[in-house]
Amino acid sequence: MxxxxxxxxxxxxxxxxxxxxxxxxxxxxxxxxxxxxxxxxxxxxxxxxxxxxxxxxxxxxxxxxxxxxxxxxxxxxxxxxxxxxxxxxxxxxxxxxxYYEPVGPGIAPADYADALMRHHAALRRIDPTDLAAPHFTDRVAGALRVVNDRERSPELAESDRRLLSTTLGELGAAIGADTAGDQLLHGEPHQDNLLHTGRGPLFIDLATCCRGPVEFDLAHAPEDVARHYAGADHELVHRCRAVDWAMFSAWRWRRDDQLPDRDHWRVAGLDLVRAALDRCGRG
The missing domain is CATH 3.30.200.20 (Phosphorylase Kinase; domain 1)
Structure with a gap:
């Protein structure tokens, strides 16, 4: 602020x-x-x-x-x-x-995956019809609107705008087309949203709750975490990661974005999108 x-x-x-x-x-x-x-x-x-x-x-x-x-x-x-x-x-x-006092140096990938699996299991116990959670593609669409609106993202170069627009529009739609495995998700369970506490790992920032495949959540976690998550589709994780970084980049290029160190993340975010697309064969 x-x-x-x-x-x-x-x-x-x-x-x-x-x-x-x-x-x-x-x-x-x-x-x-x-x-x-x-x-x-x-x-x-x-x-x-x-x-x-x-x-x-x-x-x-x-x-x-x-x-x-x-x-x-x-x-x-x-x-x-x-x-x-x-x-x-x-x-x-x-x-x-x-308030939870942080403990320890960090959370091991296996413990991270265990916490996420337990979190997903708990989310499956909530009736999704009683909780007006959006589908993850609604969030993708919101990021796409920022990218396609030059007044909201005036400093985004046209080549980068095409990169983000294609990733969000085409790859996001392709992932969202298969809803068979959808469930309630955290939405952004990255490292900053997982506390290491005396009670064990605890997720925060729950306003991002949405519906989609568990791989969408796994794409926010460190790469080693997916290896410990039973039944994960690793190719889908790679595709979701490209879309996640494209959404992150879209928010950073908003004219009114206030993320600390925004200029750094504008450049780094685009690089991470390209790396993720190369990883899933769409570079």
Whole structure:
């Protein structure tokens, strides 16, 4: 966020927590992007603060978290001391989560795969008709609209625009055409969304929940993880990875994207798309 918006977001999180009876003497910014994550002390709560325009996404994330907690999924849970809902203050949507202290140097591929398999098993216990999760192709279509709209992505070179448009439009449609193995997914279970905690690996950022093949999730994880995931279609993982990197690149080329180190990721993202296409024979 812009510095002025970040200050307002921190204050919105602090004041909302205080009004709910949580003691807040200090606020630590854990993550700062289009939305922020704040550690509130000494109550030790994680507040997620997003622009109020993203209230629907925040509410969806809270609902997904509630349902997954009931079926024992390996996910970060909402803080039990406050009502599980989104609070709106000063143009921001605020939700409150349990804070988990990170432990250990990292998560081994086999443990990562085990956590993802358990997460997928828990998601299969949720009736998809009760949860309005989009299909992953809806997200692909959103990225494609950014690529095809020169006003929204004015700095994207035409050759790179064609690369992303073809990858998202043609390869995304080809993957989405076979829905036989679709189920509810995390949506973006990459390394930054998997915490190594004293309770074991726990997934966060549940607003990306969508429907599709498990290989779409595996494509977000480190490559070694798929080797430990029973029954994975590795060729499909490679194709999904190309589409995933194309979506990532599309978001980075948005005129208003606020990801830290965006200029680096604009270049690196395109390189990763090309490498992924070469890997699956579509370079």
């Amino acid at each position: 812009e510095p002025s918006d970040l200050r307002r977001a921190v204050e919105a999180g602090r004041v909302t927590a205080s009004e709910l009876g949580l003691q807040v003497d200090d606020v630590v910014v854990i993550h700062d992007s289009d939305r922020v994550a704040l550690r509130l002390l000494p109550c030790d709560v994680l507040a997620r603060v997003a622009p109020s325009g993203d209230r629907a996404d925040a509410a969806f994330e809270v609902e997904v978290a509630r349902r997954l907690a009931r079926v024992g999924a390996p996910v970060a849970e909402l803080d039990p001391r406050v009502e599980p809902r989104v609070h709106v203050r000063d143009g921001f949507a605020v939700s409150f989560w349990t």
